[in-house]
Amino acid sequence: MSLHRIFRAVIMGPPGSGKGTVSARITKTFGLKHISSGDILRANINAKTELGLLMKSCIDQGQLVPDDVISRLILRDLRAMEQNSWLLDGFPRTVSQAEALDDAYTVDTVINLNVPFQTIKERLTSRWTHLPSGRVYNTDFNPPKVPGLDDVTGEPLVQRDDDTPGTVTRRLKSYETQTEPVLEYYRSKGVLQTFSGTETNKIWPHVEAFLHRKLPTANRNVA
Numbered sequence: 001m002s003l004h005r006i007f008r009a010v011i012m013g014p015p016g017s018g019k020g021t022v023s024a025r026i027t028k029t030f031g032l033k034h035i036s037s038g039d040i041l042r043a044n045i046n047a048k049t050e051l052g053l054l055m056k057s058c059i060d061q062g063q064l065v066p067d068d069v070i071s072r073l074i075l076r077d078l079r080a081m082e083q084n085s086w087l088l089d090g091f092p093r094t095v096s097q098a099e100a101l102d103d104a105y106t107v108d109t110v111i112n113l114n115v116p117f118q119t120i121k122e123r124l125t126s127r128w129t130h131l132p133s134g135r136v137y138n139t140d141f142n143p144p145k146v147p148g149l150d151d152v153t154g155e156p157l158v159q160r161d162d163d164t165p166g167t168v169t170r171r172l173k174s175y176e177t178q179t180e181p182v183l184e185y186y187r188s189k190g191v192l193q194t195f196s197g198t199e200t201n202k203i204w205p206h207v208e209a210f211l212h213r214k215l216p217t218a219n220r221n222v223a
């Protein structure tokens with residue numbers, strides 16, 4: 001059965017380290033299903049669901065939403081794709097979330113983007129997001145073809161309410177205290193693979209080569 005084994009991966013890294021950008025390249029190249037906790041939360045906020053309204057102030061203040069809320073949300077989505085290989089982006093962010101995931105699935109590999117905080121701060125205040133798809137742009141790095149509009153749909157891009165300098169500082173702090181222990185958790189399980197650098201275009205070839213080794217064609221989802 002090993003040829004058709006389902007591949008389950010997590011991508012980690014501080015806010016703005018390029019998780020969304022690298023995830024888009026991974027899904028395109030390897031056909032894994034991409035599940036982004038931030039995209040799911042923002043879709044709830046946008047649709048003004050009860051959950052979205054409850055979580056918005058937490059997110060806008062740069063705090064993590066409660067473990068039980070996000071774990072239930074993500075595990076429910078994962079149950080709907082039991083037969084698919086997937087890439088989790090933004091979850092788990094605490095050891096308690098990692099344990100909840102571990103109770104349900106074995107994670108094959110954890111890709112850790114190790115990008116210095118100084119590099120990140122400059123990026124986030126110039127990030128533009130297409131909310132419905134989660135596609136991200138940057139006024140310097142990958143500007144949209146038409147300023148302010150998504151390349152694929154032509155719909156407007158927005159700046160996230162939590163991409164302000166003060167909130168970015170709080171998000172980096174919560175990354176240090178709450179999320180860095182998750183790296184240790186996965187390191188001790190022997191599944192952590194760290195990629196360090198300041199530019200996504202230099203990091204990406206290493207991630208791609210690593211996944212080519214880990215993920216022979218047979219493991220990929222059929223497009």
Ligand SMILES: Nc1nc2c(ncn2[C@@H]2O[C@H](COP(=O)(O)OP(=O)(O)O)[C@@H](O)[C@H]2O)c(=O)[nH]1
Pocket residue numbers: 013014015016017018019020021022123124126127128136137138139140141142198199200201
């Ligand atoms: N200048 C620069 N910006 C980048 C690079 N890689 C990604 N970005 C931009 O940085 C911002 C954060 O990247 P994103 O993928 O959203 O990171 P995430 O928060 O970890 O998911 C976005 O606006 C990206 O377009 C890079 O190598 N250089």
Ligand SMILES: Nc1ncnc2c1ncn2[C@@H]1O[C@H](COP(=O)(O)OP(=O)(O)O)[C@@H](O)[C@H]1O
Pocket residue numbers: 014015016019037038039041058059060062063064065066070089090091092093094097162171
């Ligand atoms: N796994 C999670 N646990 C708790 N809060 C989360 C989680 N994922 C996302 N969030 C909330 O959503 C916000 C945005 O997350 P995300 O889109 O992953 O952004 P980034 O990677 O740029 O920080 C976080 O700052 C946090 O408030």
